[in-house]
Amino acid sequence: MSATRFVATAGLAAFLTGCIAAAPPTSQEMALINQAASPILPATAADRAMAEKQDLLTQARFWAAEHEKNPNEYEAALKYARVLRAIGSAPRAAEVAQQALTLKQGDIELTLIYAQASLDTGKAEDAAYALARAEAEGQNDWRLLSIIGVTMDTLDQHGAAQDYYRRALVLSPDNPKILSNLGLSYILQGKPALAEQTLRQAAAMPGADSRVTQNLIMALGVQGKFEDVEQIAATDLPPALIEANREYFRSLLNPSRSWETLRGSQN
Numbered sequence: 001m002s003a004t005r006f007v008a009t010a011g012l013a014a015f016l017t018g019c020i021a022a023a024p025p026t027s028q029e030m031a032l033i034n035q036a037a038s039p040i041l042p043a044t045a046a047d048r049a050m051a052e053k054q055d056l057l058t059q060a061r062f063w064a065a066e067h068e069k070n071p072n073e074y075e076a077a078l079k080y081a082r083v084l085r086a087i088g089s090a091p092r093a094a095e096v097a098q099q100a101l102t103l104k105q106g107d108i109e110l111t112l113i114y115a116q117a118s119l120d121t122g123k124a125e126d127a128a129y130a131l132a133r134a135e136a137e138g139q140n141d142w143r144l145l146s147i148i149g150v151t152m153d154t155l156d157q158h159g160a161a162q163d164y165y166r167r168a169l170v171l172s173p174d175n176p177k178i179l180s181n182l183g184l185s186y187i188l189q190g191k192p193a194l195a196e197q198t199l200r201q202a203a204a205m206p207g208a209d210s211r212v213t214q215n216l217i218m219a220l221g222v223q224g225k226f227e228d229v230e231q232i233a234a235t236d237l238p239p240a241l242i243e244a245n246r247e248y249f250r251s252l253l254n255p256s257r258s259w260e261t262l263r264g265s266q267n
């Protein structure tokens with residue numbers, strides 16, 4: 001083949017190659033391409049507000065999906081961690097809150113959830129560490145001061161715990177939740193009479209729930225005041241159960257009692 005013919009042939013091949021183009025994508029293919037290229041958007045504010053009105057498991061599924069879309073989003077992490085603890089998944093709640101705290105260190109709301117979930121799983125030291133970082137920001141938040149008190153009680157530092165409860169009461173006077181924790185702290189410290197006085201005050205406050213009554217029954221029981229126990233518990237507990245609990249109350253007088261055995265879900 002002559003040089004002239006080779007050049008002509010090569011030029012024709014290049015021309016033909018340039019002219020051969022792929023067929024344009026169909027409208028369905030373009031929709032799939034656009035969908036893949038578009039970011040996964042969070043739910044609207046209206047959708048999120050609606051989700052908050054659903055049952056806890058539905059909320060958990062919703063916020064799990066929102067958190068998966070963007071693990072760094074504050075609201076999704078906060079709401080997801082909160083509902084996880086509410087449904088009893090404390091380890092996962094602590095994990096989600098801890099991850100979010102790396103981006104928003106010292107945040108009060110995240111710290112509260114992380115500390116509560118850590119206490120639920122018996123990790124008081126982890127709770128104390130996170131609370132120490134947030135304490136400077138939460139001097140005017142009774143919830144933070146109260147959960148610090150709970151953590152101190154868990155670590156057997158009852159005097160320090162009671163100081164935090166008193167500071168919380170300055171911010172939220174006659175708060176039955178704080179008074180209930182304070183009363184339980186007195187029981188742990190071996191001061192059931194002072195606990196009874198505090199818990200009777202709590203029980204008289206609006207908003208006092210069954211945990212206040214349970215703690216008051218505890219304070220009376222460890223003092224052997226079974227008639228008072230029967231009077232207070234008459235509407236909630238059958239006589240046979242009250243009688244069976246006498247031995248339980250006596251066992252609480254043992255010095256081995258601890259915050260975990262008494263507190264239930266006080267925080």
